[in-house]
Amino acid sequence: MKPIAARPAAWIVAASLLLLAANLRPLFPSTAILLPELTEALGLTGAQAGYLTTLPVLCMGLFAPLAPRLAQRTGIERTLLLVLALITLGTALRGTLGVAGLFLGTGLAGAGIALGNVLLPSLVKRDFSDRAALMTGLYTMSLVGGAALAAATTLPFTQAMGGRWDLGLALWAAPGMVALAAWAPIALRAPGHSTGGRHILPVEGLRRDRLAWAVTLFMGLQSALAYCVLGWMAPMLRDRGLDGTEAGLVTSLSILIQVAACLLTPMAASRCRDQRGLAVILAAAATLALIGMILGPSWAIWPLAVVQGIGQGGLFALALMLIVLRSGDAHVAAHLSSMAQTTGYVLATSGPLLVGVLHDWSGNFRASTGLLAALGLGTALAGWRAGRAALVHATVIRGRADRADAGTD
Template sequence: MAQMTREPSTGDRAGTTRAARLFLAASFVLVAFNLRPVFSSASVLLPDIIEGTGISAFAAGVLTTAPVVCLGLFALLAPRLAGRFGAERTLFVLLLLLVVGVAMRGLGTVPLFLGTAIAGACIAVGNVLMPGLVKRDFSDHASLMMGLYTMALTLGAAVAAGVTVPLQRAFSGSWKGALAIWALPAVIAALVWLPQVFGNSSRARRATRSVEGLWRDPLAWQVTLFMGLQASLAYSVFGWLATILRTRGMAAGDAGALVSFSILVQVVSCIATPLVAARCRDERPVNTALALFATLGLVGFVFLPLSLGWILAILQGAGQGGLIAIALTMIVRRSPDSHVAAHLSGMAQCVGYLLASLAPLAIGIIRDLTGGFTAAGILFACIGTALLAFGLGAGRNLHVGARAIPG
């Protein structure tokens, strides 16, 4: 396996002040906040979108699946774009395109699908670049920064899940306005990120190299499949949990609140998990516990009484938040340097999110064929079992057998 090579962090580079580093960390968090509202804001309004547009449950499944597919299809572009234009400049342009994509969702049925796809493509590249930047700029505090990063991801999803239905009421029942309004936080993130474009783009362009041996490495594939399986559960929650609860008789506002609460629990779990894992010899015990929590909670939403909903929300949220945090943390910890981390991030998120996109699509098909979600509960159990198995392999204290080649 590759040996660890310590790269200078932002704090090690001459001329970098503590205030500048704190501002960079805050910018990371704000960018991360905008990488999930696209998913959860649409999911809580899915029945209203179906009613307002007349699309089928299968088409609704496509709507929830399209951005996840884009996460996979566009993930491998991230290292190339960063190498050509600089990671900071690439992120800024993507934030602007994210604004466009999110705003388009409020223009009608066709723009809804197109804007969702554009937003998914932008999020894909941002997802891949962020772990590599953490490895490069915060190597001395990587676990803390990955915790903050994943906290912001889940916080963005939680806020969107909880606030979108009230926003719909504020827009006189318009689901279009309630979806389009989420472009505003992306505008703010772009403005806050702008100083990084002028300060670091030339350095960032020199930071990405070719990497060999990654796609043949078994450990890299275990990390990749762990990422994909945990994302399958996550995007099932984002895309369908509110609809599952509403189908079982829960009011729309209550379903949105419960999903939001579950994702808020993820906020706590995702910041605590990397810090706990950093104290362990490896991540295998943590991966096992988190996989069990997330799977049992999600299966319970399908089969157990709704009176247990808040308990299940805590269980599922604790597991799911920890899973995304540990999946991203393992990308950093299994990589010997930031160059390998960027490419492992691209591999894990390309293959992983393409795999994850099948889950919400399958749930839409299940709903069309059966009229309910019982079979979806069985699907969740199967995904959780495979997640547990790959978590044991990916959690070993090793580096992937890949190396960066100077360009």
């Protein structure tokens, strides 16, 4: 099968992929920036607010294992069409049916995001293998850009609508509808029957590989830190005295800086002999800057947001890039992505949930700085192990008699 990157319509597929990626993160900051309004309007407790910020991350861990199985049956393209349908429906539901609609919609969108997270690295490995660093950078940039746009515009839009938080949440179903229209022709033209070139084959031995577990821990720990930022940075800043609009702008700045980091980090990583030092530097930048935004002087919040964005965006892009770099082919990449994001995102739920619990217990966010430091240290250690130049050991199951090693150490 000729790679998409070599076909004349490659730019259409690439552009549609970037539009799809832009829908994988607005769920998080759009909820976080309106959390005080949601708490007041719906009577949410501190624990319920913590569950709300944790729920999509938990769904991402629980539903990630389904992605390779769905792709085996229907192909990556059609599974990604389902991804967009779930995200669009779930995002729209958040603004209806009160508390029930808020949690149900968040869960549905989280399930869609889980499937999309797993399959995008595999699609890049399969169809853009000669441009993996560029495409990884572009789609992570698009993904983070969607989050930045949501952080900057959700509250102003809500205020312009007379404080209608339900409209502020439902707004983010509109980009999903646009992405559905763009991706549907690609998905419907893709083969619907099982063919090894277009569908994901099963693998064995991956969970016995130490390098695969290092990649998984790196993904999980940096995700825990990232979702503390997405779920709690705006409330942290409002707790420090910033008004809702300024808190949203600072959060948006941090995420916008992540866009540039997401583009540049995969290119830098692909040129390094290994990625160990890069992982440690990025983990230190993301963690220390976030702690500084909580404990440091008010004048330092804006510059620290820039440093935090560089570190956090770089960590996310590096985590996705390591899935590609440590995999021998697209089949292994899909299963390593599933493993890293299943276990990783279940682990990541601890971050935003514990921040909420600690805030409830202490009445402020200073109590969470120890937790953030521990997450940063763990991310650095896992990144040092996952960053070494090697491939994971896994065997692609192509048939009873046709088995080939997909990676060597």
